[in-house]
Each structure stands twice: as C-alpha cells, then as structure tokens.
Amino acid sequence: MGELVRKRIRVEGIVQGVGFRPFVYSLATRLGLAGHVGNDVHGVFIEVEGGDSVVQQFLGLLAEQAPPLAAVARISTTDAEAVAEEGFRVVESDAAGPRATLVSSDTATCADCSAEIADAGDRRFGYPFTNCTNCGPRFTIVRDVPYDRPNTTMSGFALCAKCEAEYRDPANRRFHAQPVCCPDCGPRLWLTDRDGAARRGDPLVEAVAALARGEVLAVKGLGGYHVAVDATDDDAAARLRKRKRREDKPFAIMVASVQQARSLCAIDDVEEALLTSRRRPIVLLDRLPGAALAPSVAPGTRQLGLMLPYTPLHHLLLRGFPRPIVLTSGNVSDEPIAYRDDDALERLGEIADAFLMHDRPIHIRTDDSVVRVVGGREMPIRRSRGYVPEPVTLPWPFPQPVLACGAELKNTFAVAKDEHVFVSHHIGDLENYETLRSFTGGIAHFRRLFDVEPQVVAHDLHPEYLSTKFAAELDGVELVGVQHHHAHIASCLADNGETGPVIGVAFDGTGYGADGSIWGGEFLVADLTGFRRLGHLDLVPLPGGATAIKQPWRTAVSYLAEVDHLSGDLDVLWRNPNWTEVAALLRQRRHAPLTSSAGRLFDAVAAILGVRDAINYEGQAAIELEQLADTAETGGCPVSISRGPVLRVRGADLVRSVVADLRAATPVPVIAARFHNGLAAAVVEVCDRLRESTGIGAVALSGGVFQNALLLLRVTTMLHRRGFRTLLHSQVPANDGGISLGQAAVAGALCRKRR
Structure with missing residues (x-):
C-alpha cells in the first residue's frame, strides 16, 4: 500500500442531493480507506487516509465514477497529517460560512423507484411520493443550504423506523436521500371537489374516473398545479380552453411511454433522448397525420408538445388512464402557475371540477421546461423545471456579484458570482401583481440560496419595464443599463463561453432601441462590453x-x-x-x-x-x-x-x-x-x-424570431456554406428568457474592463 497518507479534499459543483456522500462512503469503504465525508455551504468535504497508491486511486475514481446526477466542477486537495484513523463515516453537515454550493434541479423518477411503485410486494407499491438519491424533488423543496432535510419542505415529515434505517444504511440507495419517505411517514394524497370537500374512495382511482367522465382535473405536481383532461375528448378540451380563457395556444400533452408518443409524433434519437432524460421537458415534435387527439388540443399547428411522466404521481395516474392527457399549467392565461393549495382552490375553482392534492409543500413554483430539436441539437424555448437552478458556468469570473433583472416578457432574472450565472426559472410576463410577487420573491430566494449580495444590478433600457423600475428602486448598488438586443447577443456569447466580437443578428418582436425607437431586426457588431448597430x-x-x-x-x-x-x-x-x-x-x-x-x-x-x-x-x-x-x-x-x-x-x-x-x-x-x-x-x-468591412467571421443568432426552426435552418445552412462560424443558443432560450444571462454577462464584462 505504500506510505500512510491523509488528504483533505474539497468537491464543488452539483454534489448535494445527488447521492454524492453515499458514493464517497461506498468508494472509500471498498478501497479500505479511513476518514469522513460531509456537506457544507461550499459543497462536499472529505478526508481520506490510507496507503498513498490507494488514496491516489480514490482521487482518480472520485470524478470518474461520480453519481449520475452529480456535476463535479472542481476537486481540490491538500495534505494533512496522518492520524492512523480506522473506518470511514458520514459526518454532520456544517452550515457555517458563506454559501457557495450548487443546488440540483428536480429530477424525474428513476427506473428503480418506478419499478417499486409497480411492485405489489414492495412497501412503496402505488406510493406517489417515492424517491431516492437518484431522483425526486430538489429545487422546488429546498429552502436553504446545505441540502439537508431540515432545510427542505420535507422537514415536517418525521421518518418512520424503516425509512430511518434506509437513510442510515450506506448500502441502501436511499442513504442520506433527504426527501425519503413512504406511506407510513410521508406526504399523503387526497381528492376534493372544487369547493375543497373531500371525495370518497381511493384518490388515484377516483381521479382516473374523473378524467374518464370528461372532468377537468387539477393536479398538484412538483413545481405547481396543472390542469388535466382526456386529450382525446374534444368536449373536455374545449371546455378547458373556455375556462382558462386560452383560445388557441396549443396544450402540452403527457403520454405514458415513448411508444404512445410515437403513435402521435415522429421522433428521432435526439428527441427521444430528451423525452426520456432526467429533466423530462416538454418536447416540441412533428405531428403525425391522423394522430388520435381532440382537435381542440393543438389547433392550427403541425407540432405537438409532448412529455413523459416525471413523478410517481404522474406514472400512477397514466397507469390507470390509458389515453394521452392534456397537462397544462394551472392558471388563467397570463397569470403565474398556482402552487399553494389555498391559492389553487381559489384561482382554479372556476376551471377544475376536482383537485388531486397532497401535503408536501412547494417552496418555489416552477413551470415545465419546453425544448425543440433543430438541426440535431437541443434548443430551449422555456428553461425551468429540470434545468434550474443549475448554473451557466463561464470561463471568466465576475469581479463583483451581479443581479440581472431580465426583460418584461418571458421574464427570468439571474444572479451571478465567481464564474457562475444562476438563471432563474421561468417567471412569465411582468404585467400583473402575482407575477411581480413571483419575480421579487424568486430574487430573494436566489440571493439567499447562493449567498449573493449584488453590488451591480443590470436592467433593460426600457423605462416602463417593471423589471427596470425594480432595479431603479434598489439602494446601494451600481445600475447598468443594457440595450435589449445587445443583451440578446451577449446572451448568445455567454451561452457559448465567448466574449466576441461577433456579427450579432438579433431578431425579435420589440425592444427599446438606443435611439428611443422600437428595434427588432438588428445587425450588430458586438462583444460583451458594447456594440455598434451596422x-x-x-x-x-x-x-x-x-x-x-x-x-x-x-x-x-x-x-x-x-x-x-x-x-x-x-x-x-x-x-x-x-x-x-x-x-x-x-x-x-x-x-x-x-x-x-x-x-x-x-x-x-x-x-x-x-x-x-x-x-x-x-x-x-x-x-x-x-x-x-x-x-x-x-x-x-x-x-x-x-x-x-x-x-x-x-x-x-x-x-x-x-x-x-x-x-x-x-x-x-x-x-x-x-x-x-x-x-x-x-x-x-x-x-x-x-465581414468584408469588419473582418469578423463569427455570427451570433439570437432573439425570439430565431426560435423559428425553418428560418434558423435556412440561415445557418447558408452561413456555413459561406464559411462563417455560427453561434446558437443551447443553455438558455433565444427569446427574452435568455435576456438576463446577457445582462449579467455585460455587467460582469464592464466590471472586468474597469478593473
């Protein structure tokens, strides 16, 4: 084994709530190493002691064999004095100091948990809140870091003896799984009428029966309420449209399996990978002729937005109901999604006939994400559940912490420090009080979660945007106004980890121009610090x-x-x-x-x-x-x-x-x-x-118009033929949902330039 050595190891990245401590414990135990592992506000801390060659082997395997949900950003080591310790243990978390750890996104039910809820002999058979270290709620239940049960909305559910044993057993896949629960100790499910009166019978059985009768069903999910109907029942779909005041916009559809999805849409390998990924977004897919869906589900479109079940509750609901269901945000058009039970009953009472509810609180509302595949690559349309709050990591640091307030429509905000930009979940259009509350509350949550006290606040130039007015009312900060279309191009640059200069093509609906007019079809030569409109x-x-x-x-x-x-x-x-x-x-x-x-x-x-x-x-x-x-x-x-x-x-x-x-x-x-x-x-x-006048051969395409796949493919194909290098979005949307990233990148670049 060689000389006895001891190493202190720091692991940073998305390493909490993803089974990293159990992984470290198992790896160290298997290699016969002594020491300990724990969580703190920076990530995971480890001390290992053993023969030099075995410790080196441990370090090599630490990143190579990390759990599937982990994203290791950095591993650093220092030497420590060997103490001839015996055994390896998981120690208590340390909540002291400034927060620097990353938080995992919510993750779709894994195959093991899915098998358990289908196994009549398993104690979690039919249990709609089954989860483990490899899946389940994360971001939507986290109140604070470190990611431990007391800092989540599961804190009110005391573990039963069996769950406690699983939680403490290093050989169990629920070892230190913070949301672990079962029918004996965890959240429960019930079904009510629109007035809140409980319906008799098994909630899932009765919910399936309600869908079969053509009723509109409100379903409490991971990040808020959805409303659901039978997607093959045109009367039900039309009724839902009328109640939601949503005249034409297509509804999202949940199907039980890829096979069922293939009966409705053409699906290639990339699209299937997205549908079945741990993120489980809504994927926009080409509709097959004669797809057996109600005409009112997606009128006037050759595409459908499909998703697969991503919680045990969805799996159980679709297992009982054999047809596709509409599963759309629980709101009236232009309002944010309802996520509190009392608010849902009040706001959705005129929409839903029945409510499938549970008592696990949602801490932060989060809509479903929407993606599209263009030219064989994923293009985000709405970045939210399953992606947030994973950061966009840049190859340069922010000299000062930044808050970016985003745009007015499709708003997201962002907080940035070190090399990370934490772009928020989809907030929506800042045009009503409830959405504005979601915006301000979300900013407060992100500032606390990632310990960001912004010194610089970036905002749009439009003086009437509520996000701009919010920025103007903040005290003790430096304000940085960023022109809307410059923010689009800067967002695309940051999305690709580049600083420019590029030829930026920013096509969208409207944006406040530098001359006070309405821009939206712009050709800029831009880098992160400025632009020229050419x-x-x-x-x-x-x-x-x-x-x-x-x-x-x-x-x-x-x-x-x-x-x-x-x-x-x-x-x-x-x-x-x-x-x-x-x-x-x-x-x-x-x-x-x-x-x-x-x-x-x-x-x-x-x-x-x-x-x-x-x-x-x-x-x-x-x-x-x-x-x-x-x-x-x-x-x-x-x-x-x-x-x-x-x-x-x-x-x-x-x-x-x-x-x-x-x-x-x-x-x-x-x-x-x-x-x-x-x-x-x-x-x-x-x-x-x-290119002839500037010598620049790179083009960045951004703005909501470039969500048009036909235009985007035509432009990129021709640019490629003429020898241009083309930058496209892949981490944040090309639409205004990516503006906050661009604002943050510009503010950071200006700070670096000034220094």
Whole structure:
C-alpha cells in the first residue's frame, strides 16, 4: 500500500442531493480507506487516509465514477497529517460560512423507484411520493443550504423506523436521500371537489374516473398545479380552453411511454433522448397525420408538445388512464402557475371540477421546461423545471456579484458570482401583481440560496419595464443599463463561453432601441462590453403602437402602404374594412411609431396570407406562418439592401413579392416558404457585407424570431456554406428568457474592463 497518507479534499459543483456522500462512503469503504465525508455551504468535504497508491486511486475514481446526477466542477486537495484513523463515516453537515454550493434541479423518477411503485410486494407499491438519491424533488423543496432535510419542505415529515434505517444504511440507495419517505411517514394524497370537500374512495382511482367522465382535473405536481383532461375528448378540451380563457395556444400533452408518443409524433434519437432524460421537458415534435387527439388540443399547428411522466404521481395516474392527457399549467392565461393549495382552490375553482392534492409543500413554483430539436441539437424555448437552478458556468469570473433583472416578457432574472450565472426559472410576463410577487420573491430566494449580495444590478433600457423600475428602486448598488438586443447577443456569447466580437443578428418582436425607437431586426457588431448597430430592417410605422402587436393586420396595412398596394382588392383589407382609418394613422408618428421589428414583418405577411389577423398569444401569427410553410420549396423572395455605414434591409420587398405571388394564385404554403427563404438570404448577405468591412467571421443568432426552426435552418445552412462560424443558443432560450444571462454577462464584462 505504500506510505500512510491523509488528504483533505474539497468537491464543488452539483454534489448535494445527488447521492454524492453515499458514493464517497461506498468508494472509500471498498478501497479500505479511513476518514469522513460531509456537506457544507461550499459543497462536499472529505478526508481520506490510507496507503498513498490507494488514496491516489480514490482521487482518480472520485470524478470518474461520480453519481449520475452529480456535476463535479472542481476537486481540490491538500495534505494533512496522518492520524492512523480506522473506518470511514458520514459526518454532520456544517452550515457555517458563506454559501457557495450548487443546488440540483428536480429530477424525474428513476427506473428503480418506478419499478417499486409497480411492485405489489414492495412497501412503496402505488406510493406517489417515492424517491431516492437518484431522483425526486430538489429545487422546488429546498429552502436553504446545505441540502439537508431540515432545510427542505420535507422537514415536517418525521421518518418512520424503516425509512430511518434506509437513510442510515450506506448500502441502501436511499442513504442520506433527504426527501425519503413512504406511506407510513410521508406526504399523503387526497381528492376534493372544487369547493375543497373531500371525495370518497381511493384518490388515484377516483381521479382516473374523473378524467374518464370528461372532468377537468387539477393536479398538484412538483413545481405547481396543472390542469388535466382526456386529450382525446374534444368536449373536455374545449371546455378547458373556455375556462382558462386560452383560445388557441396549443396544450402540452403527457403520454405514458415513448411508444404512445410515437403513435402521435415522429421522433428521432435526439428527441427521444430528451423525452426520456432526467429533466423530462416538454418536447416540441412533428405531428403525425391522423394522430388520435381532440382537435381542440393543438389547433392550427403541425407540432405537438409532448412529455413523459416525471413523478410517481404522474406514472400512477397514466397507469390507470390509458389515453394521452392534456397537462397544462394551472392558471388563467397570463397569470403565474398556482402552487399553494389555498391559492389553487381559489384561482382554479372556476376551471377544475376536482383537485388531486397532497401535503408536501412547494417552496418555489416552477413551470415545465419546453425544448425543440433543430438541426440535431437541443434548443430551449422555456428553461425551468429540470434545468434550474443549475448554473451557466463561464470561463471568466465576475469581479463583483451581479443581479440581472431580465426583460418584461418571458421574464427570468439571474444572479451571478465567481464564474457562475444562476438563471432563474421561468417567471412569465411582468404585467400583473402575482407575477411581480413571483419575480421579487424568486430574487430573494436566489440571493439567499447562493449567498449573493449584488453590488451591480443590470436592467433593460426600457423605462416602463417593471423589471427596470425594480432595479431603479434598489439602494446601494451600481445600475447598468443594457440595450435589449445587445443583451440578446451577449446572451448568445455567454451561452457559448465567448466574449466576441461577433456579427450579432438579433431578431425579435420589440425592444427599446438606443435611439428611443422600437428595434427588432438588428445587425450588430458586438462583444460583451458594447456594440455598434451596422444594419437593420427598414423602418415602418406601427399603426396604433402596441395595438398592432395584437392585430397583425394593422402592420400589414403599414407594409402594403410602403409598396403601394392599398388598392382594396386584397382579402386582408376586405376582412378589415376600417383599414382606411388605420392607413391615415401612418402619417402620425405619435400614433404610429417607427419600428425595425422582424416579428412585425412576420405578422404582416401572416395577415396578408390570411393566416392570422389578430392573435391570442405572443408570436401566434409568426408561429402559424412557419407551420404553414412548404419546407420543400427552395425559391425565395428578392430583397434589396442599401449601401452605406448602416445597411438597411428592405422588408417591403418581401411583402411586394408575397402580394405578387398571391395575385398569381401561388399556393399559400409556397409563398410562406419563399418569404422565409428570402429573409434568410438577406440575413446572410448582410453578414457577408459586414465581414468584408469588419473582418469578423463569427455570427451570433439570437432573439425570439430565431426560435423559428425553418428560418434558423435556412440561415445557418447558408452561413456555413459561406464559411462563417455560427453561434446558437443551447443553455438558455433565444427569446427574452435568455435576456438576463446577457445582462449579467455585460455587467460582469464592464466590471472586468474597469478593473
């Protein structure tokens, strides 16, 4: 064994709540080493003693064989004096000192736990809260660190003798599993009417019966309440739409298995891996013709959002109910998801007929995550459950702790220190009191959890954003305003661990421009510390301002006026007879501010093609236009690009071609595809010209418009052919959900530059 040595070891990363201490115990015991392991506010601390060669073997295996949920960021060692200790033990956690440990995300039920709840001979048979060190609730139940039971919402459930024995047994997979429980000592399930009165019988059996009768069922999940109906029952789905006031937006669907998913959608290997991953997001998938679902579930879309069960409760519910179910957020449209029982009964009482409830408190509400596969890679649409609060780790440190307040829509916030940016769960649109409470409460929780006392606070430049106003009211901090589209490109840079400079293409709906106008179709040369606007879509009036966002036909009138097609013979004008009044607004800048928005260009084309005159959710017209496009079409609409110090892309040219094709009776799906192809070609042409003038050969694509898979694939394919290096999002969304990461990255870069 060689000379007796002792090492003090520090392990940092996601190493609490993932079975790391049991793993260390088993490894040290198997190798015959003495010492101890424990949790503290920095991560895991270890001391091992034994022969030099065996200790070195232990160090090598520590990262190599770490538990599947662990993410080891750093292992450091120092020498200690050998004391000839015998045996290895798990010691009590140390809660002293500044917090630096990372917290695990909530993790889908593992195969072992799933097998237990299906085994009639197991004591956890049919138990909806079964978990172990490899799965179960984490972030949504954590109140504080270190990650120990007293610091979670499981603190109110005293362990029974059998669970205590499992918790203390190093050979058991529930060794130091903090949420461990069973039917004798853990949370319980019950079913109530909408007035809170308990329904008789087995809660799961009666919940399944309620779904079969076409009732709307509210289900308390990991991060909040969902509402569910039979996804094959159109009456039930339509009833849910009416009650939720959600006219058109597709519902998410939960299916029992990959096999059931394949009966509804085409699924490739990457998509299957995401569906079955420990994160279990909603995955947007191409719908199969004739998929057996109610028409009201996902109207007007060729895609479905599918997910698999990720808690024992879901597994048991789907085991009893053989058909797919709608499982959508428990809220009224535009409100945050309900997560407290009393609040759920009050807010969902007019939506749900019955409530499947339990008594394990949720500490922080967390929506389901949504992802899409584009070009063989995962693209986040909404980053929340299963991903948060795992940090985005950057290759450079933050000199000062930072709080980034994010955008107004699809808000996330972020706190940053050292090399980590902790981007929050999806908060939503900051337009009502309850969402604002979720925003402020979430910031307080993250500051406490990660021990961040921000010295710098980054915010959007828009003075009316509630996130901006929140920042302005903070005392004793340095405020850093970050232009919206610069934040988009900075987010993409940080997502890829780069500082720039790059040619940044930021396409979205609206953002407050550096000149006070409405930007949204921007070509920037940017790094993390600044940007130059070297191109944009041509400006057009936005008649009625924000009203035009919800009524795309208004933007169509604006673009049609640009190309002299306000002759009244187009269907979009016949459908909206007051178009002449809207056209009169175009000359009044007070009522028709100028915009370069790419999102509004999509709106205009969608309205002209008869896709959508008015929207019921953000981006609806553009989403449906993409869904309509014939992907086999290779032709494109020609677009002129001005010359000069700032390039201007004439979006009106695209509209002119769209109208010409429409009058020539070209099929609408072909026209939609030509529009996408023409815009993509214009993007690449501008990048080519900017490469010539700047020498920069890397392009970063960001903004919500680049969630459009057809546009993104067309642009990236052409950029690749022309020799560009392309940066895309993979850790945070391209939409405003990624803005907080960009704001934090800019603030950190400015601090480093100043120093």
